Amino acid sequence: MVVRVDLNISLDGFATTTDQTPEDPFGQDWSRLVGPYTATRTFRERVLHESGGGTTGVDDKYAAAYFEGIGAEVMGAGMFGLHNFPDDPAWKGWWGDETPFRYPVFVLTHTDREPIDMSDGTRFEFLAASPQEALARAVDAAAGGGDVRIGGGPTVVKSFLAAGLVDRMHVGITPIVLGRGISLWDGLRGLEDGYDVSAETAESGVVHLTFQR
Template sequence: MSLVRVHNFSVSLDGFGTGEGQSRDAPFGHAGERLHEWMFATRWWHETIGRPGGTGGLDDALARRFAPDIGAEIMGAGKFGPPGWHEDPEWKGWWGPDPPFRTPVFVLTHHRRPPIGMRGGTTFHFLDAPPAEALGTAREAAGGRDVRVGGGPTVVRDFLAAGLVDRMHVVVVPILLGRGVRLWDGLEGLERDHEVETVSSPSGVTHVTFTRAGP
């Protein structure tokens, strides 16, 4: 069966995956871009946005695992847009006409709307479904390839709590946010069901990988 994966998910030292006060101008609230500066510096990211430059090394190598063998993504409403996006029929996400996903994307929301086809192979579908049901729909669309759970922290937490994530790459960024949405709440003992590996990067972040243990 295809795997369920989380990639390049950044959290602060105090466990926040996004800041407080998300808006159209501040997708991560008061955190700004601080959670993702490590990624924005990589050669992979520069290639993704069509700009020369960027750094190689560990951060780049791990960031590149984002796309291979992924056939669909699941994301939460807060990753797709700011509060109230469902009231704007023209809102099509943060990423412009050519989003980086290149697969079907299933947005978990109570506000259903028709699918939105974008350039590059991304189609946004809108589901009001619990994690297991959403995963079944995404797996069918993925055609045997893996499904990525893209965030935000509430969605990743829900899939972890349901025991549905096979592999997770979390990047611990050495900042303190103090407020926002935490990833780890309610997941006490998660490490007992996973093999956990950590590696520190010269950029200052720590890459933590969780691989669900076999039976």
């Protein structure tokens, strides 16, 4: 069992964007940050349920690996959308009825919410827990002994990195300078210790870094 992270960041390390509006809950910067990822065939098939399109190069190789072998996931309340829709008890995340997960997903929140069982096999469960506790729950729940993914957002990922709980992290660095947001790196001096770090460049200009224990 391996604990894995995949994140997209800008050259200046920002894993979130700050230009969201109620009408555009992701923001224009977000589209640019994740543009090469959302252009992949894997994203189009697995997340958008489209077929027959999308890039098939290096970016797609990482996009496909993103979902491969995962048995459970931990994500933050913001990634699930609770910050945007705090008062909607029927909110089921950004992904529609057919999610890309199809495994147990633990959403970290201090708000009590009933678990949601989706028809595709995804179960969203809500809990207030430390990284260690959340990870233990996810390991127990991981289907078929699969890996656990720390999905995001960056604040959640950083708490797992700071606790030394991440075995492999893939970071796609999009060659844009955002200038603001939450930095992946901030507060993590010496993160590279204990990891082998390798890099591969994609046709899109994205640099794929892998931290591997």
